[in-house]
Amino acid sequence: MKTWLRQHRQAMMAALGKLAAQKSAAVLNALVIGIALSLPAGGYALLSSLRSVTLGAALEPQLSVFLHGETGRAQAEALGLRLKSDPRVGDVRFVPREQALKELQATEGLAEVIAALERNPLPDAFVVRPTLAHAAALDALAAELRSMPAVAHVQSDSAWARRLGALAGTARLAIALLAALLAFGLVAITFNTIRLQILTQRAEIEISKLIGATDAFIRRPFFYLGALQGLAGGALCLAILWGSLGALNVGVAELAASYGSGFRLAFLSPGDALAIVLFSTCLGWFGAFLSVSKHLHEIDYK
């Protein structure tokens, strides 16, 4: 065990020594990996930030049923009871026109406009959450509600949220594909770096094999080299992301303030940041593993 640990320490130190001896190449490799990884990582951070905005939106089907202006409260209550008894309706909330006006007044920039109105132009409304999820069934329910005499207009409120959800899903898939492609790129970079390193150390490998080094002993420093390269690339990716989000947030803060929002693009959570560094390290190790498996057999003594 002690010997095994000592050999690992030696391999780690040898790998660090190689990186130190080829500083500029090591930095450039880490930079390429860092930039490549920062693209999907940045996309992920952007989506995570936007999710916090869209979480407030109703993604479940929802219908807003607006009544005619002349509809009396008793007529509205009767309609409410009828809606509640409908098995296709899960939940019904009545929004009186006074409450709707108050909510509108609370909206940034509209208070003065509302105050200037002589009378409340808003109708009474019901917010209906159907038990149905199928689009055709929802359309049929909306059409039925629309045909009721007290109903002036029916609006399907969840359509935009569903579109946004679908868009976010597509963006997530695109980021996953981009991450997969760039992961291949990272593996290829490490593969090539290790290949060149093996060629550089060919004499040492040959001699070590001749005088009794095991394959594991010879492979180990290359694995560390690949993993360290991935680790450096992952760390650089986080640095690039942090700097980029900081720069973008200057403009985003200004834009969000104009909407009365304190929205900012958030950096990755500690768990996500750690996952990226680990992922990058593992990819570096994997690239080294592939390269060593392929090229060490070319330097072989039976």
Place this chain on the structure above:
Amino acid sequence: MISFSAVVKRYPGGEEGLKGVSFTIEPGEFAFVAGHSGAGKSTLLKLIPAIERPSSGAVLVKGQNVGALKRSALPYLRRNLGLVFQDQKLLYDRSAYDNVMLPLAFGELGAREAAARVRAALDKVGLLARARANPIQLSGGEQQRLAIARAVVNRPSVLIADEPTANLDAASAAAILEIFADFNKVGVTVLVATHDEALIGRFAGRVLRLAKGSLVG
């Protein structure tokens, strides 16, 4: 200790490097493998650490058929053999000290004991004062002595040297052979391939004479 039994080594293309060679080297023996260039000396020596495998016949080292060993077992065989190559196979990107340290890097010795072993090996071949020198700064004879230090640092029971005096003047060659003789005096089995008959005559040792891949004496 080392036993060859009807060993044939056939290279791709059908050329035979060794043709049914049989002999036994006893523990503590000093033996020369003599013969002209192309006689099969190097091929014979390469079969012992399984750098080459026999086409037929058996090569036994300490009772172990090395020709049948799995690839994964070879490092452990080679660690118990001290190998000195004709071209020394030194690493020129590190010091003499680090060259000798190389076999200990994958052994089980602690750092302090390994360092003591390296110094002792360098001292034995008269290179302790030049431990920090790069091999390129050493003379041909010194480089060969450095290769010997690396071969003996693991304290092997068998020392195998392929033309260790090939590019040396007579005095340096004799000095190298003296080192081998010293190791043999403390019980190390030594097998040296050489084409230098004059050198063989100066040392008491058994001679295995090869000609065109066959043992002739």
